[in-house]
Amino acid sequence: MSSTKPIRLTYAFDAFDAFDAYCGWCYGFGPALHEFAAVNADRIELRVLSGGLFTGRRALMDSADAATGLVALRSQPGANALDAAAAMQRAWYVDGRSLSDAAVYRDIATELGLDADAVGAAYVSPAARTEAEADFLQVRRLGVDGYPTLLLHTAHGTDRQGGPVSSADALTRALDQHLAAAAAA
Template sequence: MASTETASLTYAFDAYCAWCFGFGPTLRAFAEDNAHRTRIAVVSAGLYAGARALPIAAHPHLSAERGTITRLTGATFGTGYDRALSRGTTVLDSAAAATGLAALRDQPGISELDATEAMQRAWFVDGRSLSDAEVYRETAVALGLDADAVTAAFDSPAGRVKARADFRTLRRLRVLSYPTLLLDTAHGADQLGGAGSTAASLTAALDQRLTTNIPQALFHALPSQGEPS
């Protein structure tokens, strides 16, 4: 019999990761199917941080990757994103995006998946920079949050501290690619799946973990996904 305890999961995510955008509907379906027994925390990665925080033109692989992701996941990229790719001037700064997620995530009553989906729509559909505080103000309003509190948190130095803490968490967990969904266990972080998973395969993996006492090995990176700097 499967455990009735609530399982804690960690979603390793980068708001600028196109594979994460493609994985979003799968994760949403899995979360809804297993809402009675799971709690998912979203942790930001530093895919485009430090020396990799450059204009989109410096990452030419993104244009080709777009078609592959659409073919494999059905993700629909918006005209705003297409324009941003064509202009090539938007700086992809994962530290700013992680700060924005932290600002949203800290608000009472927030659904972390709702926040991540809103951020992904802002970039991959509308082509809006995730370094723009107005994106988080509008997201806060749409999610019924305190917009002033969210923008103040985004502008606060403490927000960057929380972003760096997210990066350290994923390094400590040895996450090497995104998206990755992990089950938190007494033995460490155990990978359930990533970009190539379906909601059904994630549920099956969770069933297996919750019905065995055998410690699971730490995960291995999946191919063809966003990788950290």
């Protein structure tokens, strides 16, 4: 393990950190992001925030429900937010399950080795919904306007590090370039 402080990154996806569970591009980006995170685990701290792609009275798919599910999952001891997001995407894209159904999150919790009762209780709690809405605001404050987005946090703000067609190797090269530039400064 490196003795230096990990570089902080934020993954925004719609209903999946600066990602949204309902965002097809986020689903496609998932494998590259997982590989990047695994290869660089000792150098990065990855935060997953929901972006809120589909919200409001006219939304047919409710990103707020999916974001609340992510909060319920990631708030459990031993949870990995990126794995939770991927499991949610599998539930939607592969299994065709609703991300507005509390039973889905209980099943995902079991799959991930988390306490299903605690996840179920968290999903229906007002605090989880409030935290999900706070994620939406945080993503907007970070200037994210498309999903998926991977942001690198620096002393000068945030820099976008790749997007839906980036490979794990390209993401690692971008991280290496940032670290080299920071060391030279």
